[in-house]
Amino acid sequence: MSSPDTPVRAPSGEPTAGEEPPRRWRPELVLALVVLALGVLVIVGTLNVSAAASQLGIGPRFFPTLVGGAMIVIGVFYVIDVLRGGQGDPEESEDVDAGAPADWRSVALVSGIFLAFVTVLNVVGWIIGSALLFFGLSVVLGAGHKVRAAVVGVVLGLVTYLLFVKGLGVTLPAGWLRGVL
Amino acid sequence: MDSLQLLIDGFGAALTPVNLLYALVGVTLGTLVGVLPGIGPAMTVALLLPITFTVPPASAFIMFAGIYYGGMYGGSTTSILLNTPGESSSMITALEGNKMARRGRAAQALATAAIGSFVAGTIATALLVVAAPAVVAFAISFGPEDYFALAILAFTAVSAVLSRSLVRGLASLGLGLVIGLIGIDQQTGQARLTMGVPQLLDGIDVVIVAVGLFALGEALYVASRLRHSTPEVVPVGRAWMGRADWARSWKPWLRGTALGFPFGALPGGGAEIPTFLSYAAEKKLARGTAREEYGKGAIEGVAGPEAANNASAAGTLVPLLTLGLPTSATAAILLAAFQQYGLQPGPQLFDHNPALVWGMIASLFIGNTMLLVLNLPLAPLWARVLRIPRPYLYAGIVVFAALGVYALNGTVVDLVVLYVLGLLGFAMRRFGLPVAPAVIGMILGPMAEIQLRRALAIGAGDVSVLVKSPVAVVLLLLALGALLTPLVRKLAVRRELAPTVIHEED
Numbered sequence: 001m002s003s004p005d006t007p008v009r010a011p012s013g014e015p016t017a018g019e020e021p022p023r024r025w026r027p028e029l030v031l032a033l034v035v036l037a038l039g040v041l042v043i044v045g046t047l048n049v050s051a052a053a054s055q056l057g058i059g060p061r062f063f064p065t066l067v068g069g070a071m072i073v074i075g076v077f078y079v080i081d082v083l084r085g086g087q088g089d090p091e092e093s094e095d096v097d098a099g100a101p102a103d104w105r106s107v108a109l110v111s112g113i114f115l116a117f118v119t120v121l122n123v124v125g126w127i128i129g130s131a132l133l134f135f136g137l138s139v140v141l142g143a144g145h146k147v148r149a150a151v152v153g154v155v156l157g158l159v160t161y162l163l164f165v166k167g168l169g170v171t172l173p174a175g176w177l178r179g180v181l
Numbered sequence: 182m183d184s185l186q187l188l189i190d191g192f193g194a195a196l197t198p199v200n201l202l203y204a205l206v207g208v209t210l211g212t213l214v215g216v217l218p219g220i221g222p223a224m225t226v227a228l229l230l231p232i233t234f235t236v237p238p239a240s241a242f243i244m245f246a247g248i249y250y251g252g253m254y255g256g257s258t259t260s261i262l263l264n265t266p267g268e269s270s271s272m273i274t275a276l277e278g279n280k281m282a283r284r285g286r287a288a289q290a291l292a293t294a295a296i297g298s299f300v301a302g303t304i305a306t307a308l309l310v311v312a313a314p315a316v317v318a319f320a321i322s323f324g325p326e327d328y329f330a331l332a333i334l335a336f337t338a339v340s341a342v343l344s345r346s347l348v349r350g351l352a353s354l355g356l357g358l359v360i361g362l363i364g365i366d367q368q369t370g371q372a373r374l375t376m377g378v379p380q381l382l383d384g385i386d387v388v389i390v391a392v393g394l395f396a397l398g399e400a401l402y403v404a405s406r407l408r409h410s411t412p413e414v415v416p417v418g419r420a421w422m423g424r425a426d427w428a429r430s431w432k433p434w435l436r437g438t439a440l441g442f443p444f445g446a447l448p449g450g451g452a453e454i455p456t457f458l459s460y461a462a463e464k465k466l467a468r469g470t471a472r473e474e475y476g477k478g479a480i481e482g483v484a485g486p487e488a489a490n491n492a493s494a495a496g497t498l499v500p501l502l503t504l505g506l507p508t509s510a511t512a513a514i515l516l517a518a519f520q521q522y523g524l525q526p527g528p529q530l531f532d533h534n535p536a537l538v539w540g541m542i543a544s545l546f547i548g549n550t551m552l553l554v555l556n557l558p559l560a561p562l563w564a565r566v567l568r569i570p571r572p573y574l575y576a577g578i579v580v581f582a583a584l585g586v587y588a589l590n591g592t593v594v595d596l597v598v599l600y601v602l603g604l605l606g607f608a609m610r611r612f613g614l615p616v617a618p619a620v621i622g623m624i625l626g627p628m629a630e631i632q633l634r635r636a637l638a639i640g641a642g643d644v645s646v647l648v649k650s651p652v653a654v655v656l657l658l659l660a661l662g663a664l665l666t667p668l669v670r671k672l673a674v675r676r677e678l679a680p681t682v683i684h685e686e687d
Contacts, residue, residue: 027612031609035355038355042359045376046362049366049371058637058642060371062633063362063629063630063633067358070355077348078352088345089344092272093399094259095218095571096402097407102405102611103404107401110401110579111401111604114600118597118600119593121587122593126587133580133583134576134577134579138573139572141407142572143570156577156580170231170234170588171588172584
């Protein structure tokens with residue numbers, strides 16, 4: 001691993017997203033520290049795995065130690081790279097405005113709605129749960145026509161339930177509508 | 182020829198009415214989901230994987246082959262008709278394709294993409310038929326140290342090639358390796374990194390990782406930076422092209438195929454590099470009208486890269502089927518599909534399950550033909566799919582992600598894991614970590630561990646056993662070379678700031 005600390009930048013004039021002046025504190029540092037911490041966690045977390053020493057020292061701890069060690073090395077280089085102002089290319093996608101500032105409110109709302117869905121799914125069942133999930137997410141993501149979003153959500157919940165449970169034999173929770181369908 | 186006979190048997194298995202129906206469902210679903218903006222081939226395959234669980238293996242793989250080719254195909258329609266940059270492998274097609282579309286030549290751009298994909302896919306699948314038995318014959322003598330070296334090569338190549346920043350590629354790989362460690366050690370039955378959660382004893386299912394990193398990660402990323410302008414879709418009728426377009430297309434198709442197939446088969450090769458090389462080659466070779474049109478919508482710039490894209494999809498199947506080595510994220514998910522059925526791709530698969538393997542290869546030919554028939558007249562329909570309102574699209578992606586993950590084990594714990602992985606996928610997208618190394622690390626990591634332990638057990642703990650065979654030495658040297666490539670490239674860029682239109686997809 002010879003100095004992977006500065007990313008190779010394209011000489012072309014294509015605009016890279018987020019041309020901010022280099023700062024000490026950058027959110028990416030969190031991810032780099034997570035990589036570093038995971039390396040430590042893997043080594044510490046497998047310390048208590050009692051290795052069956054019969055296999056000439058190549059027990060269940062050997063590979064995790066390798067991975068953990070590699071993660072620590074990578075994590076250190078990654079932290080250095082972020083501190084020196086290195087950047088990756090944020091992923092491009094058809095519906096992403098790479099130059100736009102991050103909309104944290106939407107991310108938090110999407111997260112909240114998804115976790116709420118996870119919490120109530122087994123109680124209310126798939127049809128109601130997924131309809132609410134769809135409705136909530138589409139409104140957060142900017143669906144103008146709320147009634148239409150609700151109708152689409154209910155239809156989607158019903159159709160997926162009938163198709164997957166009745167048609168393909170997949171198990172989904174019935175919840176409040178148990179006995180109705 | 183022996184393999185020809187097996188292929189004919191494969192056609193016999195794939196051509197039953199039921200399996201033809203599965204192939205048709207596969208290509209249709211694959212194209213439909215692949216056309217959706219924001220969904221690349223890997224996510225298409227990951228999202229549709231749960232559907233195949235209720236189907237017997239032979240039919241499931243026939244359906245899967247259709248989904249794979251259909252998903253590859255769908256992406257090109259998106260990039261031609263939609264005026265926004267997409268995922269990297271179809272971005273090159275968009276360069277000329279979208280300009281053609283806006284000059285009123287959308288039908289021709291789609292036609293050369295469809296026919297080129299058919300030509301390239303058919304030739305490349307034929308090459309797969311020839312190459313696979315040869316690789317199997319060679320790989321049958323591989324020992325565990327060779328497989329371990331192969332895995333190391335795949336790890337380093339995919340991390341070094343797919344990201345502009347080597348450290349980010351490696352970080353992604355490491356994250357995948359750590360995820361792959363979670364669960365019971367297969368050889369000793371010891372629980373590792375489960376943090377006391379009993380549901381983690383079986384490890385984290387590949388479907389959850391793929392759907393989390395790709396689908397939920399994408400949805401969160403889009404939520405953070407949604408393009409609020411309405412998407413501009415170029416209207417199009419039935420895809421067709423005239424005699425002049427045929428004359429200009431057939432050579433780029435063949436050249437694209439020649440570039441795409443070998444790159445697809447290489448670890449870390451993928452579709453990005455051959456599509457770019459094909460684009461650059463066609464640009465260099467352009468004469469007359471083509472030269473004037475290049476940069477404004479030349480058909481050669483669509484025909485070549487599209488052929489390269491599809492040929493690389495078939496090339497990817499060579500190491501996947503013969504060695505069990507995934508060279509792209511999509512291939513890693515296909516490998517996971519095999520594992521769901523308790524099958525391990527590799528030389529033994531050709532021995533033990535010839536009917537399944539050759540049935541799948543035969544269905545690649547069938548699926549390719551279906552795609553051609555389906556896509557030329559259906560172009561207007563796909564154009565309408567592109568107009569789907571984005572809030573509905575991404576809300577729907579999350580609903581289907583939740584459905585697929587819940588259906589695996591029927592537990593909400595998996596949905597919590599899905600969310601955590603979604604957050605990770607979001608962070609990786611935001612900071613430019615490629616997702617493919619993580620998926621490959623997660624799937625190939627446990628296999629690399631088994632081979633490493635097997636090799637060291639055979640060598641009685643002597644580490645030099647890993648470099649005992651010449652094959653392993655060559656593979657490890659190539660892996661080292663892959664790690665040094667970004668450095669060499671950096672030096673080369675520094676020396677001559679060559680003004681290229683687009684930089685290599687690194």
